[in-house]
Amino acid sequence: MKYFLGAVALLSTLPAAAAFAQTSACAPGTYGSPDGDFVVMVKSPAVAAPGLRYLFRDGRRGATTDAGVPFACGTDEVTVGSKPWSRIAFRETPATFDSVGTKMTGVLIEPPGNDPRRPLVVMVHGSERTSPIGGVYGYAMAAQGISVFVYDKRGTGGSEGEYTQNFELLAEDAAHALDQARSMTAGRRGRAGFFGGSQGGWVAPLAATRTKADFVAIGFGLVASPIEEDREQMVSEVRAAGLGKDAEALVSRLSQATAGLLLSDFHTGYDALDAVRAEMKDKPWAAKIEGEYSGAIARMPNDMLKRIGRARVDNLELIWDYDAVAALRKLDTPLLWVLAGEDREAPIETTRGALLGLAKAGKPVDVYVFPDTDHGMFEFTTNADGSRSATRITDGYLKLLGDWIKGNARGAYGRAERLTQR
Template structure:
């Protein structure tokens, strides 16, 4: 699953600290009210600028014109108030999974050891970037949660080959939780997983491989990657104001390309050719993307037979993965947060499945943030229909933190709880 990364390009302006001031330093800074901001280095932000993210979801770069904070070395000022630096306890670690050594870090909040503090393992999306030193781990820790982040296999400091095989990634995540439990022994209470985007497929599966007290998921999917592709294309034609005939046509395209994916590009060409013929007269067809079907339709059969698998199926995705089966095995509490207008991971099938499982008695809490896209981003819509993300919606990070701490109370921005309160 493609993700909208926090490192997405921003329009950056030249920034120079005021005379006598030092540039901002990476770290987490908190107010007496509990508000916080995380500052990290990012390849997308030229030095000495840093990426920032507030607890309320505001995000950007310190090198912007008039950022909402000022720095003077180890001090950060927000709205005229000085926020103090938070000194986390960070312990590097390595652990083995399926004969592969993976690298991680345990981040623990400051203060005396707390045997009731929750412990969460961050499960990755499809990105290849390292979460170590990233925004989300510190944003969780700033809310009083111990956090274990690790480089998935084939990325960062971890060995192995990059993969999107959910079974293998779930095994890695299970071993990560076992390692984190050992490292934090005597200093945590409930322990579980958080997975974002593609991590929504992996985290619940990991919780069936090792004991877990909770699973939290943000903007993930319950349906399969094949269904994701189809629903993305349906979302595209709906956004373009096209009718049911267009929906039926892209659904046929998805059915044809799924045969190619499931057969390692040996079957499905006749069906694909038939869809191509019907699409040829549609002016909108050339702009259809989906997860992969649009690109497949624009390649020749000879190209697909030669390089299709290398181009589209080289990371061992389980295309027809049955996420509902994994969720049916779960008896642990689960939080699932949906982005109401998610173009990357359309929510209709996921919402229906989750609410059905909750109705059947599963201890699942489902929330939706309206007018948000993948990544729980608020956005503006451009003249051509594309979107420009602005910020993470207010309340999302707090909801994750409070739910993991079993302390959900009050409102969380515009969040709507779709399941009955427990």
């Protein structure tokens, strides 16, 4: 998840959908059909004005300035096919709250009406520094009849403090966000809990041990430590290259060596790293190994690592050997975990095993995997050099999240495979 480099987004070249010519007349908003389908349109720094970023419930996404946009915009409605979809009149309420002496900013998004059974979800975001306020995902949840509280992580957007990736501190922030959201929705909500994406898979379950949460939903997160993630990423790389078990064992030793440096604040562990470097020296493929951080560490000389290694790699207070399973064992809260079957950022092998073990032990865990998807639940095409280009969010993912949070997940969700039964 690129801790020390900030968030890494899957940059996509989106295929044009043939239906309508591009239009610049679209207004930001969420537009819904009578049967519950929707499209969200928001301003985005990635899309030049007057264009907007759009996202459908089925995962199609793009910009309104693309050729072949699959809708036409009118006044307070869009036309999809031959059918008009009306703007959904959300109620949006700005808020501030205190967390560990830090002023945080957020926004509560509520669907129309005052349903006392409507669920409330606090969105716990990944490692990105960009503000989730005004983004597509909060509105995509709200369009499914869920009250949503989004907030800026500390040190980003309108929230004060220093940006960090310390899970303990971020969990405190998330817990305070849920407390704030509960107070704002008293009398017009039912169950309340968290959704966490990517790094939020570490933070949201931990936050649920700090305050009362009725559910936790996770998308493409890990039940593994950052050290284990690094090892799994490198193992995934050598497997993709068809290099065999010896290469897997070698990169596992590299991860173990770099972990020694990280856990000692770069004071000790250089002999072990040098020994692995010596093994890798005659391997042509070794120069291309990345992992989460081990590839970069292996290519830096020891004198540089001693001087700036910590500042370069370990400057965000990450808990490298974080015990994700321990946090989940403390929870008896219903848990949804959605895995991306071909996730290169967060390989799923250890996570899937841990989740199935928790389910076998009687924890209320629902696990789904979407095949042929990468981090972010993106479908993709594979380029000639082995890199991937994201195309769309896989169909069924957003609906699964919405239905599960509302307590009525059933049936098929795109190509998802359900791994647990309760």
